[in-house]
């Protein structure tokens with residue numbers, strides 16, 4: 001089986017490439033990644049040189065390049081993860097989110113249609129459903145109501161993917177997952193940002209009142225869900241993934257401080273995110289019953305392991321937080 005995996009140098013993509021190579025030894029994975037600020041070839045240094053793996057540096061929006069990959073690599077299935085993924089950046093500079101997440105997805109869908117594939121797995125997010133009140137859960141039939149330019153671009157790409165399934169009978173499956181955490185997550189996202197700041201005795205910036213709720217899932221559980229959806233999902237269907245681990249942001253930040261062994265005086269409340277969604281929570285019954293999937297990680301244990309990973313991989317994130325990221329950090333949080 002020849003897999004075209006997009007965004008494989010990012011957080012979830014690099015964890016997924018490692019999982020596929022380990023658990024599907026007969027498969028070949030072609031990773032198409034532009035290496036934006038969020039892509040890091042170092043994340044996959046361990047698999048470079050494997051006959052099962054090829055890295056192509058390029059943009060999913062480059063139709064000629066994408067068509068050539070489909071042709072020369074005889075692609076059977078697509079796992080599409082490449083995206084601009086950070087909500088705060090989509091508030092600062094939305095245009096690239098439309099270019100990559102909407103137009104780039106359409107280029108891939110069109111190439112997959114022309115070439116013919118057995119499966120097009122479109123990896124999406126629970127943010128397309130918008131914000132919940134204090135009760136209730138997102139199911140696959142919850143109406144789309146995205147709030148940010150990021151989530152609006154993802155909702156647009158979901159609709160395009162489902163339109164290709166409906167109109168052209170492209171064998172599309174869409175997955176929508178809650179907030180991931182684990183190794184190799186870029187330190188602009190809540191958990192790795194708080195760990196990296198705590199380890200350096202820097203302020204931990206909590207937006208608004210810190211009472212927003214996110215539903216956390218370990219990245220390996222998400223990746224196993226993606227594999228299950230690829231292999232057992234039904235054409236034109238949507239599957240939600242989540243691990244029933246709702247937490248208030250402030251409680252996560254306090255837990256990180258306890259794991260790192262630093263005082264709560266590092267917590268600094270800062271201006272709220274514009275249009276900040278209050279609560280996400282996933283009902284993953286469909287994935288559990290139809291795909292036979294279940295999360296394996298317990299949040300409290302896996303958060304401790306994640307803190308340990310960042311402690312042990314300090315050079316990895318120290319290299320990242322210099323350069324381009326430093327400019328973004330100063331725009332978002334000030335010079336400190």
Ligand code: NAD
Nearest residue numbers: 007009010011012034035036038039059060082083085180
């Ligand atoms: P990430 O930002 O860590 O990685 C994105 C990757 O895509 C990077 O390697 C980047 O170089 C690449 N990329 C960006 N633009 C590209 C382009 N035009 N062409 C080719 N490659 C490009 O993102 P992530 O957190 O790993 O998320 C991966 C996917 O999963 C995204 O589609 C995201 O919407 C979705 N998702 C993420 C989460 C989460 O909690 N992180 C949850 C649910 C769904």
Ligand code: DAU
Nearest residue numbers: 085086087125126127178179188189190205206207212249
């Ligand atoms: O729900 C899935 C989504 O989760 C994915 O689709 C996105 O790609 C991913 O980035 C993530 O989006 P969030 O906006 O929920 O994640 P983030 O880590 O940016 O923020 C999590 C919560 O923490 C959110 O309520 C905002 C808050 N926050 C975040 C940062 C970066 C802070 O309080 N302070 C911060 O500095």
